[in-house]
Amino acid sequence: MFIYWIVNLVKNCPYGWTNFGVQCYKFFSQTVNWVTAEKHCLSMDxxxxxxxxxxEQDFLLSLLPSSSTHCWFGTHDGNHEGQWLWTDGTPFDYTYWAPGQPDNLHTENCGEFNFNSKNAVWFFIYNNYLQSYNFTSTSNVN
Known part of the structure; x- marks a missing residue:
């Protein structure tokens, strides 16, 4: 599962998308790996x-259908180990890692939302080519 945002400048969010600030967001219930989720997002600009x-994190979490939902989001360190980036190129200026994360166990390279107790925290996930989760996408609105 994943959430993504539309990069195109649009006057209103497309049908099925949710506006938050100047962006549109959509949760996708397909279970795919992180690379496929990002490619799907890119195919929709x-x-x-x-x-x-x-x-913003609380808003994104409100899009998830339940607290047991694992969801990809757009952080990775695939270019340089330990140097976190957002796939949209925006500054990596906020984190909410779970205790002990990121731990680079088994060369993990991407991020997921995962509920830990009552809070949704970020985890550093092993082998983004094999894990399959939902995703959320986002895009700018004008």
């Missing part, structure tokens, strides 16, 4: 969602 503050 969008990216996996980036998170820049707690308010």
């Amino acid at each position: 969008a990216n996996l969602a980036s998170v820049h503050n707690k308010i």
Whole structure:
């Protein structure tokens, strides 16, 4: 599963998308690996969602159908180990890692939302080519 945002400048969010600030977001219930989720987003001129503050994170979490939902989002360190980036190129200026994360166990390279107790925290995930989760996408609105 994944959430992504549309990069195109549009006056309103497309049908089925949710507006938040100047962006449109959509949760996708397909279970795919991180690379496939980002490619799907790119095919719609969008990216996996980036998170820049707690308010935005809480909004993204509100799009998930349940607290047991694992969801890809747009962070990775695939270019340089330990140097986190957003797929949309925005500054990596906010984190909410789970305790002990990122731990680089088994050369993990991408991020997921995962509920830990009552909070949704970020995990550093092993082998993005094999894990399959939902995703959320996001895009700018004008």
